[in-house]
Amino acid sequence: MNAHALLTSQGWRGHGHTLHATDDSTGLAKPILVSRKDNKLGVGKKEHATADQWWLNAFDQQLQGLDTSKPGVVVQTVTNGRLNAIATAGAGKYKGWASLYTSFVSGGLLEGTIKVKESSRSGSSSSGSGTETTATPEVEDGAPAVRKESREERRARKEARRKRKAERATRRVERAARRAAKAEAKLAKGKESEVETKAERRARREERRKRKEEKRRAKGDTG
Template sequence: MDAAALLKSQGWRGKGFSLHPTNNSIGLSRPLLVSRNTDGRGVGSKASYHTTSDQWWLRAFDEKLKGLDTSGAKAGAGVVQTVTKGKLDAVMSGTTGGVMGKYTGAAGLYASFVRGGVLEGTLEGTLGARKDGAEETDATPTSSSSSSSSEEDGDRRLRKRKDKQERRSESKAEKLARKAAKRIRKEERAKRREAKAARKAAKKAKKREEETKEERRARRAERRARKEAKRRGRRRDEEAKQKADLG
């Protein structure tokens, strides 16, 4: 879009003149200069606190990489790390010259990351229950079904947590045995489902063999009637929806 042409069509006299039609002292004759942010920092960020100003992690890794001694690799001795008291070692150990490091410890950067736990319910019985057994008049009591379901959920979470802890502490042989037992249970469930489906199919086939010709015709007619009723219902719903959209 040509902004100058648009302004001239609205009465502007041109470059060097203000937007006033006759008096150039009213208004601005020079455009406002807009400052641009080209340093890559966000709004309100200062150069001293820029995130790329302190590349301590990169320098720590470079120091570790430069300390790798590969001279004995061909002889089968492997790679030896000669730097054992660098910045990365100080960060991992939590001390720098006997003092807590900048990124570890109680006041360090990594102390801000906290591992979350499982939230559990704190209410028991009714919402307005007091310690002395009396109930608050403005509290709504919980139903027995909701309280029982919350207790079941809590028990289920405890069981899952206990099972997870047991799995972490089990050996490799116990883990293989547990997986084998789980596989056997899964196969048994699949066999039971197949047997149940086979019994159902056999019962259905036997029932069809025993029914007469008139019963078969009546059954098919009833099935056709059900399908037609469903089709008419869907058609009525679609017509009602179209009328509601048009109305």
């Protein structure tokens, strides 16, 4: 949008004049200057923080000392950096932090609750050794054990499922039969309504002939 053209159309006299029609002493002749923020500092900040961020600098120093020139091999070339000084007892001004850093204990890796063990059971094997080794899951203490389904329970479950399928098929057949019966009844009703006896047809034609005769008489009278 052209603001100058819009204000001019509303009666503004141009640059150096106020919005008043005739008097420049009323209002502002110069625009209000607004400061712009063209840096990446925080609101109200004049400069970045200059405090000694020793931990960040030490971490960057260790990262810059990683040698990855050989494929698959990472070598740390920095051995006397700030992190190395912190790990020692005489760390100078970082002595307090050194005692805290050396008290960290590795927690290890998080492992699962199910382990796989090798269990041997007697039986014939392809090698003929008389034993067969299979991998069976071992459940830790406190984990719910999975009960194996017996042969009778599996047979009963399959029989119940077969019965449910048969019942659903029977219900589908019954619904189809009811729909067919309704359709046949509707069709028979329609046919009965369409059947017309000879006497009814003769009476209908006679009635139509009388109506035509009356119309012709009416036309002859009016003519």
